[in-house]
Amino acid sequence: MKKLLMLTAAVSSVFAPIASATEEVNVYSYRQPFLVEPMFDEFTKQTGIAVNVKFSKTGIAEKLAQEGEYSPADVVLTTDISRLVELSNKKVVQAVDSKVINENVPAQYRDSENEWFSLTLRTRNVYSSRDRVGKLGADFDYKDLVNPEYKGKICTRSGKHPYNVSLVASMVAHYGEAEAKTWLEGVKDNLARKPQGNDRAQVKAIKEGLCDVALGNSYYLGKMVNNPKQVSWADSVYINFPGQEANGTHVNVSGMAMAKHAPNHANALKLMEFLTGDKAQQMYAEINYEYPVKEGVKRSELVASWGDFKADKLPLEKIAENHSIAVKLLDETKFDL
The missing domain is CATH 3.40.190.10 (Periplasmic binding protein-like II)
Known part of the structure; x- marks a missing residue:
């Protein structure tokens, strides 16, 4: 008692x-x-x-x-x-x-x-430099991040962060484990620096010229636009919705x-x-x-003002089923190292 x-x-x-x-x-x-x-x-x-x-x-x-x-x-x-x-x-x-x-x-x-x-809902977007890249086309997809044109030009936070793990899990769900691993290896090879910081830090890195494109959640752009110390970061990028001619934006x-x-x-x-x-x-x-x-x-x-987009129709439960596989692939590719 x-x-x-x-x-x-x-x-x-x-x-x-x-x-x-x-x-x-x-x-x-x-x-x-x-x-x-x-x-x-x-x-x-x-x-x-x-x-x-x-x-x-x-x-x-x-x-x-x-x-x-x-x-x-x-x-x-x-x-x-x-x-x-x-x-x-x-x-x-x-x-x-x-x-x-x-x-x-x-x-x-x-x-x-x-x-x-x-x-x-929050989308996993790709931000691009206004000056060096411009707005990405409607045909741009997450899979394109492995293309040679992005060699040494991508920034992202840790692959182990839940936002990125969920994105990787969605890639596993759509394309299978083997193809998702190959994609992760390609993205890692195109990184401008070791994964670090938060989503806003990636946009700051674009502003500073450290990279040209970056992964980030949509709502952070709104936060930066309304932060006097960060509005210049937001002004340096375009927000892009990948997968509009494929599976849709995650x-x-x-x-x-x-x-x-x-x-x-x-x-x-x-x-x-x-x-x-x-x-x-x-x-x-x-x-x-x-x-x-x-x-x-x-x-x-x-x-x-950011425009309409097609969202991925994959049920969230399906993404969650692949969470452990996504973490395993991030370990196998040594994505954060």
């Missing part, structure tokens, strides 16, 4: 409930506070339900497993398909049967067992799941449905320059 009381006190101290609200829902989130708190504030305004949040950079799946049935978590927010699938694989989330969510989130962007759902996501032992099940469901609705989807689009997962919701003006 003493251990139970200590555990309950420990997990309860994580949250700071809003005293004026009579009901609550508890969220564990990988997403940064400024990205999600505006949506939570709107949800509380509409429903009177307080949203108590614990932000973390790592270890949420492990924390849920450790807390077990005594966990206070109701909803989990995370980024990248691999982290969503990890929640299911570790059996720390539960299936959610919601007509509202299923109507708002296209099938390719949710779990077939309804254990996780995407909230926003899409990754941010998403959500309901914790296995959610103590506030009804309120958790209300929050999850709200996050897939028009209001929250529009707020996501404006705040973080991501693409709404719900069809028909307008993109931000800046994101819309």
